[in-house]
Amino acid sequence: MALLWDTSLLLRKVKDLRCLTPRRHRVKEKWAATRPKLPPTRLAVHHFDATYSTQLGQLWPSVRLAMLSERKYGALLNNFSHNAVLAELKAQGCIDFISEREREVPSCLEEKSEEPSDVSMKSSDVDGEQLSLSPNIKCLVFPRGDVTRFKPARPDKNSLLGYYLMDAASLLPCLALDVQEGHSVLDLCAAPGGKTLALLQTQAIRFLCINDSSVSRTLRLRKVLHSYVPKQLLTNENLRITSFDGTKWGEIESNTFDRVLVDVPCTTDRHSLMEDDNNIFSKSRTGERRRLPQLQLELLLAGIQAACPGGEILYSTCTLSQNQNLSVVEQAIYQAREKDGIHLQVVDLRPLTRMFGNTFHFAPDLHLGEMVIPHLAANFGPIYMCKLKRLT
């Protein structure tokens, strides 16, 4: 008898589960009818299935799975905050993926297999030149396969937050930009400001130009900066925040900056797969989406013009799309030479992929630039980046 009581008790208890079962799953009619016919997220999946399965081949199912699952974040440490977050996060099991690289992928092995004799476009950079990473950029992540989440950052006594949560792979473009003491830097499409904040952490920049064409997003960027950077560092002498159309930058201020970050708007693949709100695959934004590669090209060209001769430009996106990545860079290199007479050299980023091969999955065999591809155990990216150096 005891058993039967147990059962009925149990049944009564789980009865309430009904209100927990997702509403749309409860009754048949609902199940079939709730979703609109083809929400933008579905359109995005279809689009990606068509293009990325050919582009990535056998890797696509893994990348797809990762992008449709919860992403991982990194905590960009705020050096301006007085909270002891570094020790705190390390105690939770986090590692600073930038300084605590376990062991680099041995470069000799890779070199042997990939560089037989001829000098490709990629290895045109001075041989053996290592990337100098700013020691001030620290980013904590939970180890591979660990899906623990970060808690929201807390303000310190000056109400500056201890860390900024962002895709850890987004830091690679900042690291690759290789900002040096005294540089003047342009961040052409900066909002909401994650990469800007990382650049400011280096404390090496003489003057930082922060721009984003969207006024509301620029406002958000200002808020971010004020939550992370002390007021005395946010003066007109140090930086300038604008909301111009970046494509016109070459006309405003050409041959000026030592470093230019061109982090363009793109199909934001992850967002497009996960959120129907504000989705670039919604029918009403088809035109805008089709025009993206052209806009990206114009932004990159503007960035190239804004850099000084000898300066370096870093182009980055958070899409896997070849049309928005390699093709844009190829076009830009061509047009810069043809139209503006600017000669560019592609900077080899393989030192970077070697350094961080333990933290990120990089797409193999890209003939131009490098790309972090998402993988469930290291669910960062996608991030594409390509670095150019102005020779003239």
Next chain:
Amino acid sequence: MGTRVAVNQVLRLAVRNATISTLCPRQFGRYYLQSRWCCSSTNQATQHNQDLNPPSGIPVTELSLRSFIDMGFTESQAEQIYESLANVRRGDSAKHILPTLTALFVLGLNPSSVKKCLEKCPELYTIKEAQLQQRISNLRKMGLVEGSLQRVVAHYPRILTVPLKRVKNVVMFLKEKCLFTSQQVTDIIRDCPAVVLENLDQLEYKFQYVYFRMGVKQAEMVKCRLFRYSLDEVRCRHTFLERRGLYETPDKKGQTTIINPSLDSILNVDQDTFLAHVAQASAEEYDVFKRLAAREWQEEELQQGRTEPDSDDEDDDEDVDDDDDIEAKSGYGKRRKK
């Protein structure tokens, strides 16, 4: 000893005990005492003392170790049954043990299966005879033929502890809500008897999940013994495949652009085979996925419990985040606003 002999033995014992108990209590007492002598219990001395003066409440149908051996149990089996009986005895009496054993032997189970049943489900010791008979005959009426019935009981003895009404409810539910045919329902009970104790709402959800999300029809569900698997097992493998692009929900006409793997190949294989041949993925990926999925579903349920969806669709067109970064302050809310 063959089952038939065992049955005879049990029956004889039942009759004899009944007679003895009514006619001559003292004689029974001696019988009881005597049998305890045979018991190879470790603390004989203390037990012996107790046994000399059995408390008055002691059931009249006491069975000795010997009598279990006579039924065909091996000595060690008999001892184990005897001991577990002693444990059960405390609450209700073990007066139902004899009818239960009878019923199980009559069904055709051999002593070692009977012992396993009792082990898996000690509640059997305390079931009333009439209920037991009712439940067995109900299973027969549902179309569980000889052979199947035995297998069900041997595999899932708990089914005999489930009230008739509950079983009937589940059968009704499977027929009316899920549109299984009578024969399919019989097959379900035969292959997945535990279904009779499942929460009906969860059962409905599982059915709908497989029917609508996976586009699998009733016949295939039965063939693949769907109800042996928990909802989480099913949707974990399915969602994994779906996110990899290897499984598609059929459209209204039942069409898909890819060929979905069969339910059988998804469920009725071990994890390694599933990963190697169906999902073509690494164990590392699946391991992480399982943890993520569990968390996702848990949060989904919490969320559904807290707020009703479909009502928060005001659009804030300008100030939205469509890139890869979020502010630390905003935390992990799925919908980021303002």
